[in-house]
Amino acid sequence: MEAGLALQTRAAGFGSGRRRGGLQSPIGSLRVADPAGAAVAAGFGSGRRRGGLQSPIGSLRVADPAGAAVAVRARGSKPVAPLRAKKSFGGHENLHNSVDEALLLKRKSEEVLFYLNGRCIYLVGMMGSGKSTVGKIMSEVLGYSFFDSDKLVEQAVGMPSVAQIFKVHSEAFFRDNESSVLRDLSSMQRLVVATGGGAVIRPVNWKYMKKGLSVWLDVPLDALARRIAKVGTASRPLLDQPSGDPYTMAFSKLSMLAEQRGDAYANADVRVSLEEIASKQGHHDVSKLTPTDIAIEVSLPRISFLFLRTNYHQTAF
Ligand SMILES: Nc1ncnc2c1ncn2[C@@H]1O[C@H](COP(=O)(O)OP(=O)(O)O)[C@@H](O)[C@H]1O
Numbered sequence: 486m487e488a489g490l491a492l493q494t495r496a497a498g499f500g501s502g503r504r505r506g507g508l509q510s511p512i513g514s515l516r517v518a519d520p521a522g523a524a525v526a527a528g529f530g531s532g533r534r535r536g537g538l539q540s541p542i543g544s545l546r547v548a549d550p551a552g553a554a555v556a557v558r559a560r561g562s563k564p565v566a567p568l569r570a571k572k573s574f575g576g577h578e579n580l581h582n583s584v585d586e587a588l589l590l591k592r593k594s595e596e597v598l599f600y601l602n603g604r605c606i607y608l609v610g611m612m613g614s615g616k617s618t619v620g621k622i623m624s625e626v627l628g629y630s631f632f633d634s635d636k637l638v639e640q641a642v643g644m645p646s647v648a649q650i651f652k653v654h655s656e657a658f659f660r661d662n663e664s665s666v667l668r669d670l671s672s673m674q675r676l677v678v679a680t681g682g683g684a685v686i687r688p689v690n691w692k693y694m695k696k697g698l699s700v701w702l703d704v705p706l707d708a709l710a711r712r713i714a715k716v717g718t719a720s721r722p723l724l725d726q727p728s729g730d731p732y733t734m735a736f737s738k739l740s741m742l743a744e745q746r747g748d749a750y751a752n753a754d755v756r757v758s759l760e761e762i763a764s765k766q767g768h769h770d771v772s773k774l775t776p777t778d779i780a781i782e783v784s785l786p787r788i789s790f791l792f793l794r795t796n797y798h799q800t801a802f
């Protein structure tokens with residue numbers, strides 16, 4: 486299968502200024518091109534490339550045509566549909582409970598766009614916290630590009646899964662590449678990035694993520710273990726166990742990791758607590774929250790106030 490990312494331009498009427506000639510990361514591994522209106526295909530790792538510079542970990546090129554936003558999707562996959570779900574979430578048939586909810590999300594995200602002023606959003610949180618799911622919705626409504634840092638590492642290394650990278654190389658090798666990917670992404674604008682759950686443990690990654698807005702999806706361990714048990718642990722090497730009840734194994738490993746990671750997630754600019762959202766909704770059951778409920782919290786204009794202050798501290802919503 487061809488590795489690579491296909492980029493699609495969509496008019497979004499939002500831009501923080503026009504970049505000409507592209508930005509280059511310190512090691513020249515990433516280039517943001519502005520080919521005045523042209524949509525381009527981006528290659529990463531061993532995939533096809535048009536232009537852009539290459540580093541040992543690969544090359545990324547994103548078209549940013551004057552005020553238009555780009556949507557990114559894996560080559561061959563379908564674009565993310567903003568208003569319809571392909572899966573059921575905690576018994577919900579839809580990502581959104583209603584059209585009203587979808588419209589609310591759209592309105593909130595438009596307000597936040599102004600304050601973001603092109604800055605990237607980095608979603609952090611434990612494995613299974615919904616970074617990819619919520620991130621795709623956020624990117625869709627913001628007119629931002631979505632990147633999953635795990636996928637970028639896979640493409641850069643030229644391996645089909647994080648599990649294989651851990652097995653053939655090591656966790657340290659994966660972490661080095663994860664940092665390189667985050668460094669490269671940090672020189673770009675208008676991205677929603679779903680980071681790997683362990684990205685928070687390296688201080689240097691915070692240096693990169695602090696160039697944008699970091700948002701911690703704080704999900705109770707029990708809910709995480711349920712979600713992971715449902716989809717299996719094969720794609721998450723730190724949780725993969727040869728035997729045992731998947732929920733119990735996932736819960737115990739996640740608890741250990743949460744302990745080890747201590748306050749690392751709390752470095753994020755914003756904490757979105759599912760327990761608090763559920764309690765606000767009056768049912769106290771986080772499994773009833775749709776990804777859109779959560780994306781609305783990420784988009785709340787309250788976040789925008791962070792950018793009005795020169796010194797801000799983490800805010801829990
Ligand atoms: N709000 C939610 N309710 C129920 N299941 C969810 C929710 N958000 C994500 N999921 C499911 O949980 C699993 C992990 O989500 P994912 O977005 O891949 O997490 P992450 O990127 O943080 O590892 C997926 O199977 C996804 O469909």
Ligand SMILES: O=C(O)C1=C[C@@H](OP(=O)(O)O)[C@@H](O)[C@H](O)C1
Pocket residue numbers: 610611612613616635647680681682683684720721722723
């Ligand atoms: O928590 C972690 O250390 C990891 C989380 C994974 O990403 P997700 O959070 O997307 O599952 C992936 O980066 C790797 O398996 C390690």
